[in-house]
Amino acid sequence: MLARAAERGVHCLAVPTPFAVGRVNCYLVEDDPLTLVDAGPNSATSLTALQDALDEHGRRVEDLRRIVVTHQHIDHIGLVEILARRSGAEVCALEGLAPWLADYKREMEENDSFSAAIMLRNGIPQDVVFALRAVSAGFRAWGAPARVTRTLRDGELLPFAGRGWRVLHRPGHSPSDTVFHDEDSGELFGGDHLIKHISSNPLISRPLPAAVAREEEGSSEERPRALMAYLDSLRLTRELEVGVVLAGHGEPIEDHRSLIDERFRMHERRAEKLYALIAERPRNAYELAQEMWGNVAVTQAYLTLSEVLGHVDLLIDEDRVVEREADGVVCFEAA
Numbered sequence: 495m496l497a498r499a500a501e502r503g504v505h506c507l508a509v510p511t512p513f514a515v516g517r518v519n520c521y522l523v524e525d526d527p528l529t530l531v532d533a534g535p536n537s538a539t540s541l542t543a544l545q546d547a548l549d550e551h552g553r554r555v556e557d558l559r560r561i562v563v564t565h566q567h568i569d570h571i572g573l574v575e576i577l578a579r580r581s582g583a584e585v586c587a588l589e590g591l592a593p594w595l596a597d598y599k600r601e602m603e604e605n606d607s608f609s610a611a612i613m614l615r616n617g618i619p620q621d622v623v624f625a626l627r628a629v630s631a632g633f634r635a636w637g638a639p640a641r642v643t644r645t646l647r648d649g650e651l652l653p654f655a656g657r658g659w660r661v662l663h664r665p666g667h668s669p670s671d672t673v674f675h676d677e678d679s680g681e682l683f684g685g686d687h688l689i690k691h692i693s694s695n696p697l698i699s700r701p702l703p704a705a706v707a708r709e710e711e712g713s714s715e716e717r718p719r720a721l722m723a724y725l726d727s728l729r730l731t732r733e734l735e736v737g738v739v740l741a742g743h744g745e746p747i748e749d750h751r752s753l754i755d756e757r758f759r760m761h762e763r764r765a766e767k768l769y770a771l772i773a774e775r776p777r778n779a780y781e782l783a784q785e786m787w788g789n790v791a792v793t794q795a796y797l798t799l800s801e802v803l804g805h806v807d808l809l810i811d812e813d814r815v816v817e818r819e820a821d822g823v824v825c826f827e828a829a
């Protein structure tokens with residue numbers, strides 16, 4: 495599959511990261527402008543690996559003319575600004591992501607406060623919340639601010655001399671997830687929207703700056719429903735004519751529809767499991783996460799909380815579960 499992409503001048507450059515997910519796939523696209531999709535985390539090791547990978551294709555960082563960003567996570571954006579400064583390449587990203595990238599540090603800080611409030615509201619003990627904030631702050635330097643010089647709108651065509659990519663906003667895994675669809679070749683640059691060997695966890699994130707401004711006007715206090723947004727995005731992607739998904743991690747995906755259907759079934763099973771626990775007796779999200787994942791609910795408290803809340807949202811949407819609040823903590827019970 496990668497061999498066919500290579501014939502069209504698309505090369506996967508697997509860049510190491512210090513994270514559990516392993517390598518991140520960046521893509522070099524031999525066209526005019528010479529393009530790199532995603533940039534790896536901000537570290538000397540990753541930069542060296544990326545330079546070596548470019549070198550294998552007879553290219554240098556200085557040759558890059560365009561850098562395309564699939565989403566806001568640090569393993570994808572960390573080196574964007576360094577590469578752009580060295581090459582003079584334009585940086586393309588979804589318009590809503592541009593102010594976020596420009597103000598990276600403050601946005602991450604705000605996102606951490608936002609996550610802490612959600613954790614406390616859902617029964618996660620204060621000491622666990624503090625510990626997780628420290629861990630997150632420790633990771634911050636793997637990302638970096640970046641200046642977006644070309645903002646992209648959902649649905650527009652990003653042209654090259656020899657191809658064109660349809661820009662499609664697919665929020666869920668993160669609020670800024672963007673996929674790039676070559677409608678002629680069937681290639682889809684998917685970022686982390688769809689990954690073959692792991693389900694892309696829809697982490698509950700603070701909305702992008704423009705959306706935050708809109709919400710503050712309407713003063714909505716509802717938490718973002720990341721899993722529901724993600725499933726809606728998957729439904730849209732399922733309809734696309736795709737030959738291969740070139741993913742942000744792992745192997746390329748040939749049959750995106752069966753993989754998406756598999757994901758739908760997995761989320762349905764997980765929602766049913768949670769429903770059984772809630773029907774047994776009312777529980778808060780932290781208790782549900784511990785029932786589901788044991789100690790992982792403590793060490794990976796935010797990840798597992800996002801999982802629980804995402805699936806509870808599905809059950810609330812189906813009127814099978816209701817949310818009650820007592821002493822600032824939310825509890826779920828069968829309707």
Ligand SMILES: [Zn+2]
Nearest residue numbers: 565567667686
């Ligand atoms: Zn990601």
